[in-house]
Amino acid sequence: MEKLYKSLVGWLREKVYEANAKGAVFGLSGGIDSAVVGVLCKKAFEDDCLGLIMPCHSDPKDEEDALMVAEKFGIPYKKIILDEVFDKFAAILDKTENKKALANIKSRLRMITLYYYAALNNFLVVGTGNRSELTVGYFTKYGDGGVDLLPLGNLIKSQVRELARFLKIPKEIVDKPPTAGLWEGQTDESEMGLTYNQLDEYILTGKASREIEEKINAMIKSSEHKRILPLKPPF
Numbered sequence: 001m002e003k004l005y006k007s008l009v010g011w012l013r014e015k016v017y018e019a020n021a022k023g024a025v026f027g028l029s030g031g032i033d034s035a036v037v038g039v040l041c042k043k044a045f046e047d048d049c050l051g052l053i054m055p056c057h058s059d060p061k062d063e064e065d066a067l068m069v070a071e072k073f074g075i076p077y078k079k080i081i082l083d084e085v086f087d088k089f090a091a092i093l094d095k096t097e098n099k100k101a102l103a104n105i106k107s108r109l110r111m112i113t114l115y116y117y118a119a120l121n122n123f124l125v126v127g128t129g130n131r132s133e134l135t136v137g138y139f140t141k142y143g144d145g146g147v148d149l150l151p152l153g154n155l156i157k158s159q160v161r162e163l164a165r166f167l168k169i170p171k172e173i174v175d176k177p178p179t180a181g182l183w184e185g186q187t188d189e190s191e192m193g194l195t196y197n198q199l200d201e202y203i204l205t206g207k208a209s210r211e212i213e214e215k216i217n218a219m220i221k222s223s224e225h226k227r228i229l230p231l232k233p234p235f
């Protein structure tokens with residue numbers, strides 16, 4: 001784990017300095033992925049990093065957890081409350097029963113905020129997506145998927161957990177059920193209809209029950225567009 005940690009820190013520095021940038025900005029949600037990214041960025045850039053805590057009708061416990069991470073690891077942070085801007089924005093749009101269409105706005109408002117602070121500070125936006133989420137497209141296109149660098153992009157969720165334990169991320173954050181926090185009661189596993197253990201095992205070994213295999217393959221296929229640049233005509 002120590003070797004992985006050092007390699008990721010070195011890679012972050014290399015990519016940021018290659019871009020003539022001087023540090024990193026990232027969303028600090030109170031979840032495990034962003035806690036790991038926060039610690040990596042702090043190590044890579046010391047105080048040239050910024051964690052944005054961006055509640056948008058979020059569970060207050062997430063904000064507490066994000067603050068706990070920032071304070072424990074000395075990560076510079078700023079809180080930007082997006083509740084009001086979300087409400088005003090939603091109010092000028094057509095009403096919908098489509099919960100996801102509305103919820104994805106939260107993720108995209110965070111993306112806009114991150115790029116604002118990236119430009120102000122000459123930082124790059126560091127995303128928190130991991131290999132498990134990226135494989136099946138479990139992220140909002142141009143929302144939490146709209147980032148410059150993905151240090152966890154080759155790590156399946158169980159490896160992120162292992163790295164988090166090595167980094168001494170508080171146990172309650174490592175152990176809490178992963179959630180995008182876009183609506184009350186949402187959890188990654190219930191929404192995807194499979195567990196990270198099932199997903200990780202399939203990614204690593206290709207092994208899964210027929211039903212799970214079909215489900216994962218369908219998700220991989222239908223999310224292909226999220227992992228490539230927008231299509232243009234081939235002529």
Ligand SMILES: Nc1ncnc2c1ncn2[C@@H]1O[C@H](COP(=O)(O)OP(=O)(O)OC[C@H]2O[C@@H]([n+]3cccc(C(=O)O)c3)[C@H](O)[C@@H]2O)[C@@H](O)[C@H]1O
Nearest residue numbers: 100104107133137138139140141144179180182188191225
């Ligand atoms: N074949 C295709 N070629 C090109 N573009 C295509 C397309 N199919 C859909 N699209 C476009 O993609 C859009 C759908 O994608 P998108 O807007 O992302 O929407 P969608 O994938 O439906 O929703 C995002 C998912 O990511 C989850 N999420 C979000 C944020 C964080 C996390 C987390 O793990 O923390 C998870 C969220 O809970 C939800 O399940 C369509 O509206 C359409 O514009």
Ligand SMILES: Nc1ncnc2c1ncn2[C@@H]1O[C@H](COP(=O)(O)OP(=O)(O)OP(=O)(O)O)[C@@H](O)[C@H]1O
Nearest residue numbers: 027028029031032033034053054128144178179180
């Ligand atoms: N309230 C928030 N404040 C700041 N950033 C947020 C917030 N909610 C989500 N984000 C950003 O969006 C990313 C995607 O959310 P996601 O839930 O996948 O990650 P996580 O919360 O770190 O970990 P987990 O998947 O284990 O819950 C977060 O890692 C974070 O960068």
